[in-house]
Amino acid sequence: GEDVEQSLFLSVREGDSSVINCTYTDSSSTYLYWYKQEPGAGLQLLTYIFSNMDMKQDQRLTVLLNKKDKHLSLRIADTQTGDSAIYFCARKDSWGKLQFGAGTQVVVTP
Amino acid sequence: NAGVTQTPKFQVLKTGQSMTLQCAQDMNHEYMSWYRQDPGMGLRLIHYSVGAGITDQGEVPNGYNVSRSTTEDFPLRLLSAAPSQTSVYFCASSYGQLGEAFFGQGTRLTVV
Numbered sequence: 001g002e003d004v005e006q007s008l009f010l011s012v013r014e015g016d017s018s019v020i021n022c023t024y025t026d027s028s029s030t031y032l033y034w035y036k037q038e039p040g041a042g043l044q045l046l047t048y049i050f051s052n053m054d055m056k057q058d059q060r061l062t063v064l065l066n067k068k069d070k071h072l073s074l075r076i077a078d079t080q081t082g083d084s085a086i087y088f089c090a091r092k093d094s095w096g097k098l099q100f101g102a103g104t105q106v107v108v109t110p
Numbered sequence: 111n112a113g114v115t116q117t118p119k120f121q122v123l124k125t126g127q128s129m130t131l132q133c134a135q136d137m138n139h140e141y142m143s144w145y146r147q148d149p150g151m152g153l154r155l156i157h158y159s160v161g162a163g164i165t166d167q168g169e170v171p172n173g174y175n176v177s178r179s180t181t182e183d184f185p186l187r188l189l190s191a192a193p194s195q196t197s198v199y200f201c202a203s204s205y206g207q208l209g210e211a212f213f214g215q216g217t218r219l220t221v222v
Contacts, residue, residue: 008150030208042114042200042213043153088152096141096160096207097168100152 006089006101013109018076020104022089025070029091032065034074037086037103046087047074084108112136116201116214123191123221131186131217133201139212141204142184146170146197147216153200159184160207191221 003025012018024032029051035043049056049063049072056063062075076083089101117132135142143158145168155168159178173195175187184203188195198218202211 004152042215043202044213045210048210090153092208096204097155097158098143098145098153098202098211100145100154102150102152 004089004091004099004101006087006104008102008104010104010106011109012079012106014079014081016079018074018079018083018106018108020074020076020087020089020106022072022074022101023070024072024089024091024099026091026093026099027067027070028094030094031092032063032072033088033090033092033098034061034063035088035090035100037088039085043088079106079108081108081110114201114203114212114214116199116217118217119215120218121220123188123219125191125193125221127191128187128189129191131188131199131201131219133184133186133214134182135184135201135203135212136182137203137205137212138181139203139205139209140181141207141209142178143168143202143211144174144176144184144186145200145202146195147200148197156186156199188219193221195219196221 006022033048034046060077086103114135144156145153157176159165201214204211
């Protein structure tokens, strides 16, 4: 959806950190999510952050939320070949509807 | 532990044909929804349901019908398929509207 925007492609070397960025326009978001989609598969929830939080860390994943700029990012530390996938940013509104970005294709090179 | 099950996984239809995409969940989730995924556009909400007997339209409802007679099942009907409905369709469910959404594996539909 046009209200959630993300870059379409990211190439990263194995072992480096990946940073995927997302911006959204509606400040009434309740939760913000990062989903991972591998080829031919459904969406897998990676992590989420509540809209009143600034940061959340979960093993190799760090989510940063800048509410003022309506900017969300996902950092993957020590990126592995298994991290190659499409990553979707999504926001949930107060009615429970999910609104997705177009997805960022992450390619991890050796 | 099945989660969200979609059938079929693949389908080819001729323009004007009708069909029903099935979605079932065994987690007693109240909230279910259907999305379509098109290249470069992410997932867009077609229809959703907050409980048995209650459905509502999402962002792109035209050409699709839904019903929710049981908590477990949320079928999506295409009444007269069009090539513009060629897409990958995902069903999702969650416990309440703000709960984590669990997705099915998707149905890849081609309309020729």
